[in-house]
Amino acid sequence: MPYDSILLVKQVPDTANITAEAMREDGTVNRTALPAIFNPDDLNALETALETRDRYGGTITALSMGPPKAADILRSCLYRGVDRAILLTDRRAAASDTLATSYILAQAVRTIGRFDIVFTGRQAIDGDTAQVGPQCAEKLNLPQITYLEELISMVDRRIRIRRNTGQGWEIVEAELPVLVTVMGNANKPRPPAARRLMRFKRARVETEVAAEVKSALPDATDDERAAEVQRRTQGLHSQGLSIEQWSLQDIGADLSRCGLAGSPTKVFKVQSIILTKEGYTEIPPTEEGARQLIHELVIDRTLG
Amino acid sequence: MIEPNPAGEVWVFAEHQGGSLQEVVLELSGKARALADQLGVATGAILAGANIQGFPEQLIAHGIDHVYTVEDSRLTHYQTMPFARVVCALIAKHKPQIVLYGATSVGRDLAPRVASEMRAGMTADCTDLEVKDVTDPRTQKVHEKLLLQIRPAFGGNIIATIVNYDWWPQMATVREGVMPLLGSNPTRQGRILREPVGLADTLFPIRLIEQHIELRSVNLKGSRVIVAGGGGVGGKQNFQLIYELAGALGGAVGASRAAVDNGYIGKDHQIGQTGTTVRPALYIAVGISGAVQHRAGMEESAKIIAINQDPDAPIFSVAHYGIVGDLKKVVPMLIKALKDRR
Numbered sequence: 197m198p199y200d201s202i203l204l205v206k207q208v209p210d211t212a213n214i215t216a217e218a219m220r221e222d223g224t225v226n227r228t229a230l231p232a233i234f235n236p237d238d239l240n241a242l243e244t245a246l247e248t249r250d251r252y253g254g255t256i257t258a259l260s261m262g263p264p265k266a267a268d269i270l271r272s273c274l275y276r277g278v279d280r281a282i283l284l285t286d287r288r289a290a291a292s293d294t295l296a297t298s299y300i301l302a303q304a305v306r307t308i309g310r311f312d313i314v315f316t317g318r319q320a321i322d323g324d325t326a327q328v329g330p331q332c333a334e335k336l337n338l339p340q341i342t343y344l345e346e347l348i349s350m351v352d353r354r355i356r357i358r359r360n361t362g363q364g365w366e367i368v369e370a371e372l373p374v375l376v377t378v379m380g381n382a383n384k385p386r387p388p389a390a391r392r393l394m395r396f397k398r399a400r401v402e403t404e405v406a407a408e409v410k411s412a413l414p415d416a417t418d419d420e421r422a423a424e425v426q427r428r429t430q431g432l433h434s435q436g437l438s439i440e441q442w443s444l445q446d447i448g449a450d451l452s453r454c455g456l457a458g459s460p461t462k463v464f465k466v467q468s469i470i471l472t473k474e475g476y477t478e479i480p481p482t483e484e485g486a487r488q489l490i491h492e493l494v495i496d497r498t499l500g
Numbered sequence: 501m502i503e504p505n506p507a508g509e510v511w512v513f514a515e516h517q518g519g520s521l522q523e524v525v526l527e528l529s530g531k532a533r534a535l536a537d538q539l540g541v542a543t544g545a546i547l548a549g550a551n552i553q554g555f556p557e558q559l560i561a562h563g564i565d566h567v568y569t570v571e572d573s574r575l576t577h578y579q580t581m582p583f584a585r586v587v588c589a590l591i592a593k594h595k596p597q598i599v600l601y602g603a604t605s606v607g608r609d610l611a612p613r614v615a616s617e618m619r620a621g622m623t624a625d626c627t628d629l630e631v632k633d634v635t636d637p638r639t640q641k642v643h644e645k646l647l648l649q650i651r652p653a654f655g656g657n658i659i660a661t662i663v664n665y666d667w668w669p670q671m672a673t674v675r676e677g678v679m680p681l682l683g684s685n686p687t688r689q690g691r692i693l694r695e696p697v698g699l700a701d702t703l704f705p706i707r708l709i710e711q712h713i714e715l716r717s718v719n720l721k722g723s724r725v726i727v728a729g730g731g732g733v734g735g736k737q738n739f740q741l742i743y744e745l746a747g748a749l750g751g752a753v754g755a756s757r758a759a760v761d762n763g764y765i766g767k768d769h770q771i772g773q774t775g776t777t778v779r780p781a782l783y784i785a786v787g788i789s790g791a792v793q794h795r796a797g798m799e800e801s802a803k804i805i806a807i808n809q810d811p812d813a814p815i816f817s818v819a820h821y822g823i824v825g826d827l828k829k830v831v832p833m834l835i836k837a838l839k840d841r842r
Contacts, residue, residue, distance in 0.1 A: 209654070211654050211655025211656075211657060293621070294612065294615075294622065295616060295619065295620075295622070298616060321655055322653070322655075323624075323653055324624070324625060324655075324773070325625070326612070327608075327612035327615070327622060327624055330580070330613045331612045331613065331615065333613065334613045334616035334617050335616060339580070339705040339706060340580055340609070340613065342580075342608075342609045343605060343609075361605050361606075361711075362606075363518075363605075363713055363714060364711070364714035366708060366709075366710065366711040366712065367708075367709040367710040367711075368579075368706050368707065368708055368709060369706070369707045370705050370706050371705065459621075460501065460619070460620055460621030460622075460667030461621040461649075461662050461663070461664050462636075462664065463661070463662055464648065464661045464662065464663045465660070465661040466659070466661075467658065467659045467660075467661075468657065468658050475820075476806070476816055476819040476821060477820065477822070478821075478823075478824070479821050479822065480823075481823050481824065481826070481829065481830050481833075482833070483833050483836070485833075486834045486836070486837040487837045487840070489805070489821060489823075489837070490834065490837040490838055490841060493803070496803075498781055498782050498802070498803045499725075499749070499782070
C-alpha cells in the first residue's frame with residue numbers, strides 16, 4: 197500500500213567543521229563565512245523517506261523554509277529521488293524562532309494537503325534545539341515519534357518504529373498520520389543518482405530564474421525581464437524542473453505569528469567563544485615533568 | 501501563553517524512569533529553589549505517572565515547596581501527548597512564571613510540544629539560568645526579574661542569552677550535569693497536591709510494543725577523576741593506556757566523539773554536547789583536539805590537564821596544565837609518577 201510523505205529539510209551553516217577561513221583574528225567564528233550545507237539529520241530523514249517509498253511506493257514532497265539559496269538542498273533532494281520540491285521563502289519569515297517556524301511549516305504542510313507521514317531530522321546543527329519537529333506535530337495535531345532509529349514496518353496504516361530513548365530503545369506503534377524525527381545514526385544517506393543529477397541540476401526556483409535573467413539581459417526593461425522570467429519558468433515547469441516557490445500569502449499565514457512578531461523568545465545577547473592560548477601551565481613531556489605535575493595536584497588537593 | 505505573572509511559582513518537570521527520579525530533576529530542584537528565593541516565590545514540581553510513591557518527599561527534600569501530582573495507570577510509560585496535556589493543564593491553572601525540564605530525551609520531546617500548545621517561548625539545552633532586570637532594546641521597556649536562558653549555539657561557537665518578555669511562562673530545558681546537585685534536607689516541609697486532569701483515550705495514540713533499557717555501565721557523572729581519550733589515541737590498543745592511567749587515579753574513562761566514532765570505545769563513554777556533560781575535580785584529556793562540542797561537555801571541570809602532540813590544539817585553551825608530547829610516552833610517565841608517589 198503506497199504512502200505519501202512530506203519531508204521537512206533545512207539548509208544550515210556548517211558549524212561542525214569550522215575552517216581557518218571562518219575564524220577571525222580575535223579567535224571568534226565569522227558565521228557568515230561558513231559554507232551552507234544540507235542539515236545532516238535531515239539527510240537521514242530523506243533517506244528514511246526514500247527507503248519507505250522503495251518498500252511501499254507513494255510519493256515524497258520535500259519542503260524547506262529559507263532564503264532563495266536554500267534551493268540548493270531541494271536540488272539535492274531531487275537528485276536523490278523526491279517527487280516534488282517546495283521552497284517557502286519570504287523576508288517576513290526571517291528571525292522566526294522555533295515556534296514561529298513551526299507555525300509557518302505547519303501552514304505549508306496543510307497547503308500541500310493530503311499526506312500520511314511527515315519526516316524530519318531530529319535537530320539542525322545551527323541551533324541544536326530539536327524543537328521544530330515536535331512543535332510542527334502539535335500545530336498539525338499529529339502524534340509525534342521522535343528519535344527514529346529504524347522504521348520497522350507500515351502495515352494497514354499502522355507504523356512501527358524503533359526509537360532511541362536515551363537510555364536504550366523502544367519499539368512503538370501508531371496509526372498514520374504521524375510526524376517522525378530521524379536520528380543521525382538511523383541509516384547511511386544514499387549519494388545523488390547520476391542521471392537525476394544531470395537532469396535536475398537545472399531545476400530552479402523563480403527567484404533564481406529572475407537573477408539569471410537579470411544578468412543575461414542587463415539592458416532589458418523590467419517588463420521585458422518579467423516576461424522572460426515567466427517564459428523560462430513555464431519552460432522549466434513543463435519539463436518538470438521547477439522548484440515551487442511559496443510566500444507567506446500562498447500558505448495563508450497569519451503574519452502576526454511569523455518572524456520576529458510571532459517569536460516569543462528573543463536573543464538578548466550573543467557572546468562569541470574566544471579561543472585563547474594563555475593561562476595554562478606548560479609541563480615538559482619528561483619524567484621530571486610528570487613527577488612535578490602529580491606533586492602539584494597533590495599539593496592543591498586535587499589528588500587525595 | 502499566560503500573561504507575565506511575577507507572583508508565579510518556579511516549576512520543575514519531575515521526570516522519572518524505572519522507579520527513580522532522573523538526577524537532573526534533583527539538580528533542577530536546587531536551581532529552582534535558588535531562583536525562587538531570588539524572586540520571592542515558591543517552587544513547584546509536576547509529577548505525573550502511575551507509580552510515584554516516595555518521589556514527592558524526595559522533591560521536597562531537594563527544595564520543592566508544592567508537588568502537583570497526577571496519577572493515572574495509563575501514564576506508566578512516557579508518551580508525548582498525555583504528558584503534554586498534564587503540563588499544559590497545570591500551567592493554565594496555576595500560572596507558574598518559570599517551568600524547567602531536564603534536557604533528556606523525554607524533556608526535549610515534551611517541552612517543545614508544551615510550548616507549542618501554550619504558544620509560549622522555549623529555550624533548549626541551557627547551561628546556565630539567571631534572574632535579572634532586562635531592558636528590551638526595541639521598546640526600551642524595563643522588564644523586572646526576567647529569566648535569562650543561557651545556552652551554547654552555532655555548534656558551541658557562541659553563547660546566546662535568550663529571554664521571553666511577555667509570552668509566559670518562561671520555559672527551558674537544562675542540560676544534565678550542569679547544575680550542581682545540592683544535598684537534600686529530609687526534614688524540609690512541603691505540600692503534596694493531587695491534581696485532577698482528565699485524559700481522553702485519544703491522547704494515547706502510541707502503543708509500546710517492546711522496551712529495552714540499557715543501564716549506563718559507566719558512571720561518568722559520579723566520578724571525581726576522568727581520563728578521556730580522543731581520536732589522537734590512534735587505536736583500540738593504545739586506548740589501554742587511558743584505562744591504565746584512569747586505574748592509577750581511581751577514575752573513570754571518558755572519550756571524545758572521534759574516539760567513539762573510530763570504534764576505540766563505546767558510546768557510553770562519550771563526553772560532550774552529544775554525550776555526557778561532566779564536571780569532575782580532575783579531567784585529563786589525552787589525544788583530544790578539543791572541538792567545541794567536546795569542550796562544552798567538560799570545560800566546567802575543576803582542573804583540566806591536556807596532553808596532545810599538536811601545540812595548537814584548541815583543548816589547550818581550556819586547560820590548566822598542558823603537556824605537548826607523544827601520549828604513548830607521556831601517559832606511562834604519569835602512571836609511573838603516580839605509582840612512585842605511594
